[in-house]
Amino acid sequence: LSSQDHYDYGMRAVMAVLRAAGNLKRRYPEEDEHVLMLRSIIDVNLCKFLSQDVPLFQGIISDLFPGVELPKSDYTKMETAMHEACAEMNLQPDPYFFLKTTQLYEMIVVRHGLMIVGQPFSGKTCSYRVLARALSIMAERGEEGQVKCEFECVNPKSITMGQLYGQSDPQTQEWQDGVLAVVYKRLAHDPSPNRKWFMLDGPVDAIWIENMNTVLDDNKKLCLNSGEIIAMQGLMNMIFEVADLAVASPATVSRCGMVYVQPSLLGWRPVFLSWLDTLPPTLNEPQKEQITGMFDWLVPPCLRIATKMCKQPQPMQEINLAQSLMRLYESLLDEFRDEEKVAEMNKLLQAVWLDSLFLFALVWSIGASVDQEGRVKFDAMLRQLLAGDVPEELKIWMTAEPRKVTKLIPDANGATVYDFVFDKATGQWAKWTATQEDAPIAEEATYTSIIVPTVDTIRYTYLVDTFVLHQKNFLFVGPTGTGKTAYIKQHVANGIDPEKYSYLFMNFSAQTSANMTQDIVDGKMDKRRKGVYGPPPGKKMVVFVDDLNMPQVEEYGAQPPIELLRQFMDYSGWYDRKELVFRKLVDTQIIAAMGPPGGGRNNVTNRYLRHFSVVCATPFDGETMSKIFGTLVDWWMKKEEIPDAAVKLKTRLVDATIDLYETVQLELLPTPMKSHYTFNL
Numbered sequence: 001l002s003s004q005d006h007y008d009y010g011m012r013a014v015m016a017v018l019r020a021a022g023n024l025k026r027r028y029p030e031e032d033e034h035v036l037m038l039r040s041i042i043d044v045n046l047c048k049f050l051s052q053d054v055p056l057f058q059g060i061i062s063d064l065f066p067g068v069e070l071p072k073s074d075y076t077k078m079e080t081a082m083h084e085a086c087a088e089m090n091l092q093p094d095p096y097f098f099l100k101t102t103q104l105y106e107m108i109v110v111r112h113g114l115m116i117v118g119q120p121f122s123g124k125t126c127s128y129r130v131l132a133r134a135l136s137i138m139a140e141r142g143e144e145g146q147v148k149c150e151f152e153c154v155n156p157k158s159i160t161m162g163q164l165y166g167q168s169d170p171q172t173q174e175w176q177d178g179v180l181a182v183v184y185k186r187l188a189h190d191p192s193p194n195r196k197w198f199m200l201d202g203p204v205d206a207i208w209i210e211n212m213n214t215v216l217d218d219n220k221k222l223c224l225n226s227g228e229i230i231a232m233q234g235l236m237n238m239i240f241e242v243a244d245l246a247v248a249s250p251a252t253v254s255r256c257g258m259v260y261v262q263p264s265l266l267g268w269r270p271v272f273l274s275w276l277d278t279l280p281p282t283l284n285e286p287q288k289e290q291i292t293g294m295f296d297w298l299v300p301p302c303l304r305i306a307t308k309m310c311k312q313p314q315p316m317q318e319i320n321l322a323q324s325l326m327r328l329y330e331s332l333l334d335e336f337r338d339e340e341k342v343a344e345m346n347k348l349l350q351a352v353w354l355d356s357l358f359l360f361a362l363v364w365s366i367g368a369s370v371d372q373e374g375r376v377k378f379d380a381m382l383r384q385l386l387a388g389d390v391p392e393e394l395k396i397w398m399t400a401e402p403r404k405v406t407k408l409i410p411d412a413n414g415a416t417v418y419d420f421v422f423d424k425a426t427g428q429w430a431k432w433t434a435t436q437e438d439a440p441i442a443e444e445a446t447y448t449s450i451i452v453p454t455v456d457t458i459r460y461t462y463l464v465d466t467f468v469l470h471q472k473n474f475l476f477v478g479p480t481g482t483g484k485t486a487y488i489k490q491h492v493a494n495g496i497d498p499e500k501y502s503y504l505f506m507n508f509s510a511q512t513s514a515n516m517t518q519d520i521v522d523g524k525m526d527k528r529r530k531g532v533y534g535p536p537p538g539k540k541m542v543v544f545v546d547d548l549n550m551p552q553v554e555e556y557g558a559q560p561p562i563e564l565l566r567q568f569m570d571y572s573g574w575y576d577r578k579e580l581v582f583r584k585l586v587d588t589q590i591i592a593a594m595g596p597p598g599g600g601r602n603n604v605t606n607r608y609l610r611h612f613s614v615v616c617a618t619p620f621d622g623e624t625m626s627k628i629f630g631t632l633v634d635w636w637m638k639k640e641e642i643p644d645a646a647v648k649l650k651t652r653l654v655d656a657t658i659d660l661y662e663t664v665q666l667e668l669l670p671t672p673m674k675s676h677y678t679f680n681l
Contacts, residue, residue, distance in 0.1 A: 004243040006117050008254045014099035016044045016257065020110045038065045039073075044110060047103035048117075048258035050397040051265060051462040077143050078134060090277055091126055092270040097528045101127045101134075104259050108197075108237055111257035113206075113216035115240040118261035120610040121271070124241050125570070127261070128197070135195065147235070147674045150185050151197040154575065155567035156208050157558045158514050163577055165211060166224055175226045182580045184222055188230050196233065199312040201241040201570065202563055203605070204248045205556030207568060214237065216255035243607050268299070268322035280336040288356060294358045294499030296400035298385065299325070299598075302366045303398045305381050313596035313616050314477040317606060323611035324365035331470035332357045335424070350428060356429065359386075359409060363417045364463060365613060372618040379416040383409075420456065421462065429632055432458045441635040451490060452631045454624045456617070459494065460487045463615060468542055468663045470592065473569070475548065475609070476593040478617030481680030484593040485546050492542055502535045503542045504570040508550045510600070514560035518574060525585065533588040549601045550596040559602065565590060566608040620681065622658060629654045 001007065020040035028036065038061065049057055082101060086093045102128055107114050116124045132149040139146045156164055159179060166178035180200075187196045199217075215222050220232035225482060232238075234264060245253060276288055283291075303318045335341045342350070367378045382389055388402055388411075409417045411430055423430040432455045441450055451457060460476070464487060467474040476484040492503045504524050507519070525533040535541035553561045567574050573584040592612070597603045620628070633650050636642075661679065670677040 001056055002050065004027050004050065004260075005248065006048060006115070006253060006258045006260060008016075008262070010254045012140070012254045013044070013108070016110055017041055021161060023109070031240075032068075034065060034069060035066050038068050039070060042070075043055045043106045044257070047100070047107060048260045050260065051262060053384055075464055077103070078105070081124055081137040082130055085139055088133065089130065090274050091130065092273050094266060094270050097270070100259065100261050102133050104330045105129060105131055105135075106258055107257040108195075109237075112236070113212075113238045113240075113255055114257035114259065115242055115245070116246060116259050116261065117242055117349055119263050119317070121267050121605050122263040123266055123268065124259035124261055127203075128199070128239065128241075132195075134196070137612065139472075141662060143571050147194050149195040149197070151199050151239075152200050153199040153571055154181065154183060155202040155570075156200050157202040157560055157564050158564035158567045158574060159516075159560075159577065161208055161299070166210060166226060168225075177580065179575045179577075181222070181224055181228075181230075185230055187221075188237055190233070192342045193235070193236070194426040195235045196284075197237045199239050199241060201567075203509065203556070203558045204240060204242050204243045204245060204252065204475055205558060206247060206252075206679075207250045207556070209240075209248065209252050211342050213251060216252075219275075232388070234578065245604065263317065265321055266319075268319045271319060271323055272326065275323075275330070279330065280333060282336050282339055282342045287350065288352065290341045290354055291358065293400065293403050294355065294621060297398075297403055298358075298362060298382075300399055301385060301390075301397045302362060302378075302382065304394060305378055306374070309381075310370040310377055313371050314369070314475075314609070314614055315595075316369050316609065316614055320573075320606075320610050320612075320614075321366045321369060321608075323371075325361050327470075327472045327520060328466070329361040330359060331466050331472060332361060333440070335595060348406075351423070352427055353422075355406045358517050359405070359417075360422045363409075364606035364615065367417070368615045371616060372473075375416060375418055375618065379418065382417055383411065388636050395444065418459075421459070422555060427667065435601055441631065443635070443639050445635075450632065450635070451486065452628045454620070454627050455511070456483065456620065456624060457487060460615070460617065463490050464488055464491045464591075466497060466648050467613065468589070470603050471540070471589050473590050473592075473612050475591070475612040475614050476617050477614055477679065479595060480678075482617040484617050487589065487658060488593060496542075500539060501542055502539050503544065508548055508561060510550055510552045512551045512561050515577070517561045517564055519576070521585075521588075522583070528586065532584045534588060539587070543590050545589060545592040546594075547601075548592040548596060550594075551602070551664050553602045559604070562604055562608050564604075566611075569608070569611045574634055613616065622662070625658050625661075626654055628655060649674060 017040050020043050024031075024036045024040055025033075026029070042061070044059065079098065082098060083093050091097075100123065104116065108131075118124055118309050127260070128151070133153055135146050135149040137523075138144060139148045154164075161179065164178045164180045166181045167176060167189060168174065169176055184198060187198055190196065196273060199614055212222075215232065222230045222232075224230075232570075240256065271291075276292070279288070279291075299322055303321060304358075305313065306321060307318055335345075346354070363378075363382070367375070367382070370378055370615065381391060381394070385394070386405055388400055390402075407429065409420050415431070419431055420429045421432055421435060423435065436453055436458050438453065441452075460483075463474070466472075468491075476488065478484055489505065492501075502524075504521065506520060508517075522533070524541070526536055528534050528537065545565070546563075551561045553559055568585060568588075569590065571580055571588070575581070576583045584597075594604075595601050630651070633654055637647050637650065665679050668679070
């Protein structure tokens, strides 16, 4: 088989097979032992294989056990309960997802320590939540002797090691308990007969996990530095949720059962189907079919163009790009939530809106993740697709029938799809620049506070506004000097209603720690009720994090401030470090900006970026720069009352400056000797 970090075939793996075989022998004492042995080998091993290793494993097994037929295991009651749990949580009953959830259950029965391994969007969190709910449903009906199921989640990297396990106070030498120890004690001493799972959701590294070795061994005891030893309960499991095991030691891997999940086997369709159910009820079935048709036709080829044919400054997963499209599309469909407005629009106008808003959202989600050159390519290929002229390299990605689009994006004088916005008032495509009139700069303005409205400021402000008002998290990525921070700060501070929104601006640096970040955010929160905190009642809080990828990467690759924010976004809260109880944060959203990774800026884990819609800000083009500097020179000449003879030279002054700037950028490139040669605005 292929070699993977989470594969382990040592003595502990043999023990697990024997334990499983023993359980089966007790359940089916009359059954042939070949069948029992085969069944236990498959149950323990199959769940950790990558999809390409499964056929190999099946081949090895059919050679070793020739002619042994396995009776299909009976999970009908559990599947019924899982269907109900999926319906409750608005998830899709995908066969692969059910297979992994059943394998997770089989693993929980055999091992008390296990890991769910897989990249984001592979269904790690959903599978254990669905399983917990399904077991609880079966318990309520009294089926198969199941009991209710409860779980606690902690992100081990969002606090320091001492705060996790407990430490002596450096001043008083008094022992202070850690979060993990407190939660573990509570579960271990809980007298109820329920199943209890302790979820540790965060990157595994060789330091904190080595202290769990005694728990994961057969004696199942947590030993703390204070000398306290706490034994595990019978129906208690330690479950780790990780993206990969690149830095885990073999000692850890061999002690845990593994369940491996792959996002590529789920794809974006299940996410899309669940999202369709959340759309406004005024959309009828034919309209939902229209939306589905547009998605099936354009999303696969556009994902292919963005991820494989263009360069992405911040590489994103395909499912996340598809989800960004859904987030933005849903934010643009506000009018469909209002029944009176829908009644005023005729069928044709509604179809025009749905098509055009879809194209707009497609351009600013999947099309916004590429760089300047990629935009030109994306524009050309998207126009070809819409015209029904499919490029050769995209033919295999065309899975659905092409449709006729009601209103195409205009292409006057070489304008790209990025230059237009769908104007709802007229039901037509309009140029961004036409949506806002040029206002002259006031003479008393200070130079540093001037923002010249250009096509970039208009479109990015529009996107910031749409995302913030619909509580969608977004991330601006782009080189320095493209005005990312300026657009966001300007709009969040002055452009949205201060009665409804409060804001907090934070800058990350290489020295930012998770504790500092937590204290800054907690300091701005009011207590709503016990354990629930938020901005002042009636307001929503927008937290803007600038330079998101600056925090230093630890030896084993984790960034604690990022892990802390991820815990907030996954579980909407974090642990109070003094009280050691969970603080739930409500009405709070995070927006962020950062430069592309490289040169002091690090790669942020995909498990965090999955929550964001990414928009790449591109450097200004010549036309925009002429406009910016032309306006500034105009303002300065009026203010300083420059003589007319000099005023006539202003366009030449601007053109010459920009010409010089562009030549310098091309010719004087940074080298290791002259690393400070970066010329931007």
